[in-house]
Amino acid sequence: MKATGSQILFRALEEEGVDVIFGYPGGAVIGIYDELFRQKVRHILVRHEQGAIHAADGYARASGKVGVCLVTSGPGATNTVTGIANAYLDSIPVVIFTGQVSTNLIGSDAFQEVDITGITRPCTKHNFLVRNVADLKRIVHESFMIARSGRPGPVLVDLPKDVMQAETEDEEFPFNAAPPVERPLDQEVIAKAVEMIASARMPLIFSGGGVVYGNASEELRELAGVMGAPVTSSLMGLGAFPASDPLWLGMPGMHGTWAANTALVHCDLLLGIGVRFDDRVTSRVSAFAQNARIIHIDIDAASIDKIVRADLPIVAPSKNALSAIIAGLKATGYAPSDAVHDWRKQTILWKITHPLGYEKSGAIKPQYVVEKLYELSSGKAIVATEVGQNQMWGAQFYKYDEPNCFISSGGLGTMGFGFPAAIGAQAACPDRLVIDIAGDGSIQMNIQELGTAVQNKLPVKIAILNNSSLGMVRQWQEMFYQKRYSHTILDENPDFLKIAEAYGATGLRANKTSEVEEVIKKAFSTEGVVVMEFMVDPEESVYPFVKPGAPLCEMDLGPMADQAKKAA
Amino acid sequence: MESQKNVLSILVNNKLDVLARISGTFSARNVNIESISANTTMDPERTRIIITAMGDNAAMEKIVKQIARLVDVIEARNLAGIMAVTREMVLVRLDWSKRENRREIEMLAERKGWKILSADERNCILEITGENGLLMEEVMGLHRFGLEDFTRTGVVAIEKGL
Known part of the structure; x- marks a missing residue:
């Protein structure tokens, strides 16, 4: 049957x-949109293309x-490029279809022409320019296969206008877009890992995004139980291991917990699973887990030895590797030794003596707001964050017990990501409560997407922690730049409630601590976007804080220091 | 870590942007490509790209891994330390106007296995093939005959069979 490029695409x-x-x-996709008019697939019209790519990203997460x-x-x-780089750094599977001028105009600086495959080459897993309608179907299927297989990532497909108008036979697709063959696990390597775990006295599990997106949370939970070992997760890995589990130490790194960072300093075996040892986690690399032998499981061989040298690399999907290690431990009759039990008790003690905390006085504390969001949503919400202080408080004070519930720009650190990503998450999970934890700076980067959320009935609840500043940069200026607050004070913020109302959403404000709970309750019980x-408190800073480049043991606990002293 | 010369042998699908993806991997890691040569293989849909670059082991290991994961790359290997034969070709233009030089150049060419590809009243063009380091020593030695210009190919390399 004859079909146009647009019909073949759908x-x-x-x-x-x-x-x-x-x-x-x-202009370049008007033909595709004309075909879309006849199609059943749901299309969500955004207000800016950056909103579209972040929403697709949030949907995927x-x-x-x-x-x-x-x-x-x-x-x-070009408006999608930031979002593509964002998905690339966090290994999120998205496919981006971009219109392109007709093939006879490519390279002529035609109206609305850019070399988008050239621009996005370093920030896509792969990209395609479709030159012939006969290749279209194969390329679309290949792009999905590439996006989701191996280490996932964004794939861009550039669609010239004439190619999409051209007709060809829409035949049964010969499925040569099979995913790359997975190499079988090296049983010797697994046996070695089992041996290393069995001989460890102070083992620590460090899990990341590769466990969440590799769908290996079940295996991670089982392994931690079998090993009797404490667990820490990177920002990208939050939720893969339940934050309410006693083995959970919290997030490590620059704003990590005392327990997680101290465990990293002392452990004698570090089992890194689907992590890439980002500098925000390792801080000074030469001092990172220096007492430990390191097993590094990652699906991408290029992650191995990139930052931290692994004593035992395992290049495999985390799910397969973890299942094999669990089976190996069980087969050898592994049981945690007394040393491991003592180590676990020690880490639990660190948690008790050095919990995350903040000073409860004066103005509304942002951490308190996040705690209340957690409490009043019974920990069941999908939480997206913007980037900066709001992101760190969102990571520290909301406890994630399930994977795919914490949606945050880990690698690129994209302000303006959270709200459109929350819209995407809401589209994926219409029955879930979706919250975007935002700052007054970040929310203004994609605030136009209120129109998208309202029009498409995606009832995201936005919580702006308004400190009238770009808080994280302000915090650094306070600590490292003698309080010269260069361009970080937003004292002429708009009236966010009026903006909400102008878009047809509901606006609620809390000025005092006593009003926080009521505002959240009302927001959760209000239909539609809120x-x-x-x-x-504009002076509030994120703690603990490890200065960039300092070893993880040098944590500034801020107001938590006194509390810790008392506990000790 | 010590910087060394590396010869990367990369087998790719013959697609029009694959070279840009590979060269971008080098520039993104702040490593300069010294020479490059590429052409189709016994399978016309596949191209072999040979790239030489200076860099320490750790940097090259990362680059090789990152190249290997590109979609259109079938295989990427560093031939440094592997039994392989490498060759590079130089075309040299020399002053040919002085008769006393002509005889000497011809004798040199015959002894060394160079080819005189063309010669007229003013200059001649030599084809010299050899291993990278020695080759340039030879070429620089031609200054005494009025070396006017030269152009070099990238290195080609092939591993010795098992």
């Missing part, structure tokens, strides 16, 4: 099981499926 998307597309029309966005050529395409504004 057929292929249907075959891939795509149910939502986040997009924005324009919440659902575990591939996120899809569709934008026009030129500025439509903007909560909490006028928080």
Whole structure:
């Protein structure tokens, strides 16, 4: 049967099981949008293309499926670049369809023409420029296969206007887009890992995004139980291991907990699973886990020995590697030794003597707001964050017990990510409560997406921790730049409640600590999009704090120091 | 760590942007490509790219891994320390106007296995093939005959069979 490029595109998307597309029309994709008019697939019209790519990203993180966005050529395409880099650094599977000028115009500086495959080459897992309609179906299927297989990542497909108008036979697709063959696990390496675990006296599990997106949370939980070992997770890994479990030490790194960082300093075996040893975790690399032998499980061989040298690298999907190690431990009759029991008790003691905390006095404390969000949502919400202090408090004070519930820009640190990502998560999980924890700076980077959320009935609850400043940079200026607050004070913020109302959302504000609970309760019981504004203490800083480049043992505990002294 | 010369042998699908992806991997890691040569293989849909670059072991290991994970890269290996034969070719233009030089250049060429590809009243063009380091010593030695210009290919390399 004859079909146009546009028809073939939607057929292929249907075959891939795509149910939502986040997009924005324009000249080069007007034909695709005309075909979309006849299609059943849900299209969510954003207000800016950056919103589309972040929403597709958030959709992918919440659902575990591939996120899809569709934008026009030129500025439509370049507006997605930040979001593509964001997905690339966090290894999130998204497919980005960009319009392109007709093939005869490519290279002529035509209206709304950019070389988007050239621009995105270093920040996509792969990209394609479709030159012939006969290649279209194969390329669409390949792009999904590439996005989700191995280490996931964004794939961009550039669609010239004439290619999408051209007709060809839409035949049964010959499925040569099979995923790369997984190499069988090296049993010797697994046996060595089992041996290393069995001989460890102070083992520590460090899990990351590779466990969440590798769907290996069950295996991680089982392994921790079998090993009787404490667990810490990177920002990207939060939720893979339940934060309410006694073995949980919290997040490590620059703003990590005392227990997690101290355990990293003392452990004699570090089992890194789906982590890439980001500098925000390792701080001074030469001092990182220096007493430990390191087993590093990662699906991407390029992650091994990139920052931290592994004594035993295991290049494999985390799920397979963990299952094999669990089986190996059970087969050899492993039981935690007295030394391991003592070590675990020690780490629990660290948790008790050095909990996360803050001073409860005066103005609304942002940490208190996050604690209340946790409490009043019974820990069941999907939480997206923006970037900065709000992100760290969101990571520290909301306890994530399940994977795919914490959605945050880990690698790129993209302000303006959280809200559109929350919209994407809400589209993926319509029955879930989705909260975006935001700052007054970050929320203004994509605040126009209120229009998207309202129009598409995606009832995201936004919690703005308003400290009238770009808090994280302000905190650094306070600590390292003698309080010269260069361009970090936002004392002319707009009235966020009026903005919410102007878009047809509900706005609620808390000025005092006593109003916080009521605002959150009301927001959660209000239908539709709600903007909560909490006028928080502008002086509040994120602690613990390890100065960049310092060893993890040098933690500034801030106001928690006194508490720790008392406990000791 | 000590910087050493590396010869990377990369087998790729013959797609039009694969070279850009590979060269971008070097520049992103702040490593300069010294020479490059690429052409199709026995399978016309596949191209062999040979790249030489200076860098320490750790940096090259990372680059090789990152290249290996590119979608259109079939295989990437560092031939440094592997039994392999490497060759590079130089085309040299010499002053040919002085008759006393001509005889000497011809004798040298015959002894060393160089080829005189063309010669007219003013200059001649020599083809010299050899191993990278020695080759340039030879070329620089031609200054005494009025070396006007030269152009070098990238290194080609092939591993010795098992």
